[in-house]
Amino acid sequence: MIIKKEIKDNNEFYLWFNGKLIFKKWLNDGNSKVFDRMAWSRYTERSITDFDLEETPPLYHVTCTLTVLSKEDGGMRTTPIYSGYRPDHVFEYESNGRMLYAFIGDIQFDTKSEIQVGETKIVVVRFLAKQPIEKYLDIGRKWWMHEGPNKIGEAEIIKVELPNKK
Numbered sequence: 001m002i003i004k005k006e007i008k009d010n011n012e013f014y015l016w017f018n019g020k021l022i023f024k025k026w027l028n029d030g031n032s033k034v035f036d037r038m039a040w041s042r043y044t045e046r047s048i049t050d051f052d053l054e055e056t057p058p059l060y061h062v063t064c065t066l067t068v069l070s071k072e073d074g075g076m077r078t079t080p081i082y083s084g085y086r087p088d089h090v091f092e093y094e095s096n097g098r099m100l101y102a103f104i105g106d107i108q109f110d111t112k113s114e115i116q117v118g119e120t121k122i123v124v125v126r127f128l129a130k131q132p133i134e135k136y137l138d139i140g141r142k143w144w145m146h147e148g149p150n151k152i153g154e155a156e157i158i159k160v161e162l163p164n165k166k
Contacts, residue, residue: 058129104128137157
């Protein structure tokens with residue numbers, strides 16, 4: 001298995017797996033695209049900072065109550081989540097119900113090794129600061145977590161720690 005990471009001069013992050021581009025992120029505006037969701041899901045179940053970039057980008061630390069939704073509550077997940085898990089984070093939908101934008105963020109918790117389906121816990125979600133997310137980070141704001149099109153959880157913001165800006 002060969003994983004190659006690169007940031008190009010025009011501030012674009014590329015991630016290749018076995019010579020195939022699986023992910024690209026435009027660091028200036030925060031937009032990203034997954035080109036191979038199967039490879040992305042299988043080989044990137046690590047936290048954001050595990051990408052050994054020359055410089056770790058600034059992160060928002062958002063403390064929130066997280067509920068992993070059961071099937072009865074509209075969720076699609078059947079197994080627990082673990083610290084470092086990175087679902088898609090959606091703060092608003094289009095009028096037709098499609099996700100407007102999915103943000104990159106990983107879930108961190110240290111009080112328990114896993115969170116079961118149906119459980120609610122206080123956790124920290126780390127978001128890259130180089131994405132247009134700041135307008136959504138208000139205390140009391142709710143958002144939803146997805147695995148692709150499937151909703152798996154919801155969260156409500158308790159506290160936001162802004163990154164140190166250089």
